[in-house]
Amino acid sequence: MKLKWAVAILGLSLIASMAGAQVSGPTQAELNNSAMARDSWLMYNKSYTGTRYATLTQINTTNVGQLQRVCTFATNDLGAFQDTPIVYKGVAYITQEDKTYAIDATNCNKLWEYDYQPSGPEVLSTNRDVAIYNGMLFRGTGDAHLLALDAATGKLLWNVQVQDSSNGYFTSSAPIVWNNMIFMGDAGADWGIKGQMHAFNVSDGSKVWDFNVIPTGSEAGADTWGSADSTATGGGSMWTSYTLNVATGKLYISIGNPAPDFASAYRPGANLYTDSVIVLDAKTGKLDHYYQQISGDNKDFDTSAAPIIYTLNGNLMMSVATKQGYLFTYDDSTKQQLYKVETTSHLNMDKPPTTEGTRICPNYTGGSQWSGPAYSPTTQMLYVNSIDYCGVVKLGEVRLVKGQLFFGGSMELDDVSKAKGYTTAYDAATGKQIWRFEPGARSPGGVTVTAGGLVLTSDTAGNMYALNAKTGAVLFKTNIDNAPSGGGISTYEVNGKQYMAIAVGNSSKGATGVGAVAARLAIFALP
């Protein structure tokens, strides 16, 4: 291992000496300015705050109707595609299971691609994109590794194993970087993992700290597991990305469901820190505080989309949308929950699964899956995509097959034609619904909101929409090759011209069906 690090460090020194053709940023100062930056989209949810608010106004409510597709880059890969394209210095970076691509963000020309060769079994094909810092890209893999690539060439700089994927672990979230650390957690609760959050050194991938998402022994929260044995497969995934308060150094992390998903009798108790947002000291990995959304979940209702933080009326707010179809907002200065409002309809949420089957709304592909709220400081509204979709959950045998799904039952989904998608605007202060748009298909993808008064969203029929952020009125609609969309839209300026880049394609067969239109990046601009 030491030899590997030495080689990696040598590689970095060589890169540092080859100035000119290299990508040198973004610096920590640029990352700190990511929310305000006009020429980039530096993180999965735009910035450390996760609010997906772009300060750009060139494309706005008066001219968005003229938007045109500039170009398309098709990967021809049918695997999951849930990225929001990361853009820096006119280059868009996208990922799928094994591939990482650098694409010219103005004309879709491919600059390079990197094809990862996994060393362990790949659990799931989903990968949500890279973190970028100091000329390097960082990403997870289906076999639970963490990779660093040269942002200029796609060359592998280092590769460390995070966990053993033969036990169901993988790393699907888009990491973030701060103070020379990469933050990345484990995914795989539904395969019976025992989740951990991690920080790694950017220079060589060496470990800085771990945090046990499933506490045991003398760790705080261990007493919420009535059966100590069940913690070994207790679950707790980190699926999407991470949120950071740069002023306090606090890291906000959504933690997914406990396992086995449906057989809660196997793991009596509140099962901390599953279905929670935990807040850690980013430097040490120590727990500061937490908010649990569901105690002892028995329906696979992850808190999976990243939380967002913003200031409203002088208070630090934290909002998070869950798979159970609720939007929660907390005042993070007082640690009080301000409201919990419905983003979908609900049926039998308090009834446990039975062997005969319990009908529930939403099912585990409903609510907010991997995309959280967007927040506009201009309108002071939260914009949430959610899916209204019912099903029947059945209790079954609890059997751990190493590295395979560990549900303790099954979920039967209604016919997909009955599923509905929503984009809903809520008053951030009160949670009161302001408007709701129904695209006609499901909407698991990311919402972006701009200073130009636009809410950008998409659906699983391949439609992309620009809505009036104040009213929800459709100002622009286009179809992108019928490719089911579960990705997000990033917007940025290159040479003074504003662009929008959207990730569409066979986003997730569980959440968007089996429509086999391969992944593609489409870029839009005004004529």
Add this chain to the structure above:
Amino acid sequence: MGITALGVGVLAQTQLSYTQAQVDLGKTTYSAQCVMCHGAQLQGVSGPALAGDKFLKKWGRNTLDDFYYIMSTSMPQTNPGSLSKDQYLAIEAYVLDTNGFKAVGDKSLAQEDLKSFKFTK
């Protein structure tokens, strides 16, 4: 002869065997229920591969019963458990055959045999 055959029939298989009829039924059922995610060659599309080195690496240590359990409780994805026992067994025979297990014989693959065999050739 009759007694011998009966005797073999009630004992668990000591050598893996499935029938050509099972492989055929498995292929038909697979084509209707599984092919859109797992691919015509079982190569994996939006779902994981069910044939080839990756698949065998992932499943090599598991019994056929583990595979049956996972398949019959989690697939087809939108309606898990909705196929008959014979259909699930047939799909498993088809998966084995496609992976080159070459165990077509007179004896059908039965549920009670599944724990005796692994996905290793």
